[in-house]
Amino acid sequence: MKFSAPLSLALAALTSQAAAHYTLPSLIINGQVTPQWANVRRTNNYNSQAPVTDVRSADFRCYTSETRATASTITVSAGSQIGVVANGNMYHAGVINVYMARATNGNAATFNGDGNVWFKVHQIPAVTNGGSSISWPGSNIDRFTFTLPRSLPTGEYLIRTEQIALHSASGFAGAQFYIACGQLNVINGGSGNLGPLVSIPGVYTGNEPGILINIYWPIPANYTQPGPPVWRG
Numbered sequence: 001m002k003f004s005a006p007l008s009l010a011l012a013a014l015t016s017q018a019a020a021h022y023t024l025p026s027l028i029i030n031g032q033v034t035p036q037w038a039n040v041r042r043t044n045n046y047n048s049q050a051p052v053t054d055v056r057s058a059d060f061r062c063y064t065s066e067t068r069a070t071a072s073t074i075t076v077s078a079g080s081q082i083g084v085v086a087n088g089n090m091y092h093a094g095v096i097n098v099y100m101a102r103a104t105n106g107n108a109a110t111f112n113g114d115g116n117v118w119f120k121v122h123q124i125p126a127v128t129n130g131g132s133s134i135s136w137p138g139s140n141i142d143r144f145t146f147t148l149p150r151s152l153p154t155g156e157y158l159i160r161t162e163q164i165a166l167h168s169a170s171g172f173a174g175a176q177f178y179i180a181c182g183q184l185n186v187i188n189g190g191s192g193n194l195g196p197l198v199s200i201p202g203v204y205t206g207n208e209p210g211i212l213i214n215i216y217w218p219i220p221a222n223y224t225q226p227g228p229p230v231w232r233g
C-alpha cells in the first residue's frame with residue numbers, strides 16, 4: 001500500500017480547502033500586535049480570504065487593486081524584532097517570504113512599490129530530509145517573528161509578506177499566495193547596502209521548483225525557496 005500515505009495527505013489537503021483561508025492583517029511591533037488593517041494595507045480578500053495565484057498580476061504585489069487601501073505607517077527601530085500575524089491558523093502546507101522596499105519617495109503611505117526595489121528580509125523554507133520526509137515550519141502557525149538588520153537604513157518602507165501554500169501546486173498557477181503589505185518608518189538605522197533587489201511582480205515566473213511542485217509524492221528530496229537570498233545587513 002505504498003500509495004496510501006500520499007493519497008490520504010492529498011485528500012486531507014482537498015478537505016481543508018473547504019474551510020476558510022486566511023489574511024495577514026497585523027504586524028508585531030515593540031511586542032504589540034497591531035490592530036487588523038491599521039498598519040497593513042487592507043487587501044482585496046479581507047472578506048473572501050481568497051489567495052492570489054497569478055504571480056505576474058498587479059495584485060501579486062500588495063493585493064489592493066479593489067480596496068486601493070493605504071495604512072498608517074508605524075515606527076520601528078532597525079535591529080528590533082518584528083512579526084507578522086495572520087487572522088487565523090495558516091494551515092496550508094507552505095513556506096513564507098518577507099520582502100521590504102524602501103519608499104523612493106520617502107513616504108510609505110503613497111509609495112506604490114514600482115521598480116527593482118524589493119529585497120528579502122526573512123524566509124521560512126521547507127525542511128527536507130533527502131526524500132524521506134518534508135515539513136513546513138511556515139505552516140500551522142498564526143504568527144512569526146524575526147529581527148530587522150541593524151544596518152537597515154533609516155527611512156520609510158513597505159513590508160510585504162507572502163505565505164505560499166503548496167497543497168495544490170503540482171500544476172502551473174496552483175500555488176496559493178497569501179499576501180499583504182505593511183508600512184514601516186525605520187529609525188536608528190545603519191548604512192547597509194540593500195539587495196539583491198527584485199521587482200514584484202517580476203520576481204517569479206511560476207515555474208520555480210519551489211512554486212510548481214508536488215509536495216506529496218514522491219516526497220521532495222530538497223526544496224528550493226523561491227526568490228533571492230535574504231539580505232542579512
Ligand SMILES: *[C@@H]1O[C@H](CO)[C@@H](O)[C@H](O)[C@H]1NC(C)=O
Nearest residue numbers: 209210213220221222223224
Ligand atoms: C532539488 O535539487 C535539484 C538539483 O539542484 C533541482 O534541480 C530541483 O529543482 C530541486 N527541487 C526542488 C523541489 O527545489
Ligand SMILES: [Cu+2]
Nearest residue numbers: 017020021092
Ligand atoms: Cu486556502
